[in-house]
Amino acid sequence: MYKVIGADGQIYGPVDVGTLQQWCQEGRIVADSRLVDPSGQIVNAAYVPALSGFLTAPGYPTQTGYSSYPRGYAAPASSKSKVAGILLAFFLGYLGIHRFYLGHMATGTAILVLTIAGFLTCGITSLIAAVWALVDCILIATGGLTDASGQPLT
Numbered sequence: 001m002y003k004v005i006g007a008d009g010q011i012y013g014p015v016d017v018g019t020l021q022q023w024c025q026e027g028r029i030v031a032d033s034r035l036v037d038p039s040g041q042i043v044n045a046a047y048v049p050a051l052s053g054f055l056t057a058p059g060y061p062t063q064t065g066y067s068s069y070p071r072g073y074a075a076p077a078s079s080k081s082k083v084a085g086i087l088l089a090f091f092l093g094y095l096g097i098h099r100f101y102l103g104h105m106a107t108g109t110a111i112l113v114l115t116i117a118g119f120l121t122c123g124i125t126s127l128i129a130a131v132w133a134l135v136d137c138i139l140i141a142t143g144g145l146t147d148a149s150g151q152p153l154t
Contacts, residue, residue, distance in 0.1 A: 002048070003036040004029065011036060017050045024054035031055045078151035085140040085153055093133020094126065098140070103148025 002020055003013035013036075015023075023029040024045070031046035045051050080102055088098035096111030111129045118126025139145035146152055 001038060005034040005036065005042065020045075020048070020051055021054045024051055029055070078147040078149070078153050080147045080153050082140060082143075082153035085145070086137055089133050089137035089140055093136060094130045096129070096133075098133070098136060102145070102153075105148075 001014035001016060003011045005011055029045050033045040035043055035045055037043050045055060085098050088101050094115050096108035099108030111132055114125040114129035136145060143152055
């Protein structure tokens with residue numbers, strides 16, 4: 001018997017393999033859905049041999065919202081441009097504009113607050129924001145920074 005970890009983090013079940021196969025056909029369980037196997041380990045549905053012929057390909061909308069993909073599959077690419085992210089980080093990064101562009105609103109706001117606080121701290125926090133933007137520029141260029149949904153930039 002398996003249990004299903006829902007998008008809300010709740011554990012549902014136990015359910016048998018036949019029910020899981022039916023849910024796969026209905027699109028309720030896809031390759032990156034998280035399950036608790038009979039031994040108690042958490043696994044992606046893609047790693048359950050009994051479900052292999054029933055699963056939807058990764059990259060399609062899922063019930064779980066998890067972004068871990070089975071080996072051999074790449075995460076779907078973001079609609080955000082890597083070049084635009086690099087340029088925004090390099091020229092306007094001290095304002096956090098690149099983070100807003102990528103959908104990271106909280107960290108974008110933090111960078112902006114650091115820059116504004118620079119007026120009160122004789123530029124010390126503005127320097128921190130500038131260094132942060134430079135590091136982000138490098139991370140975007142190397143693929144280490146993704147958009148807010150965890151998808152790599154194109």
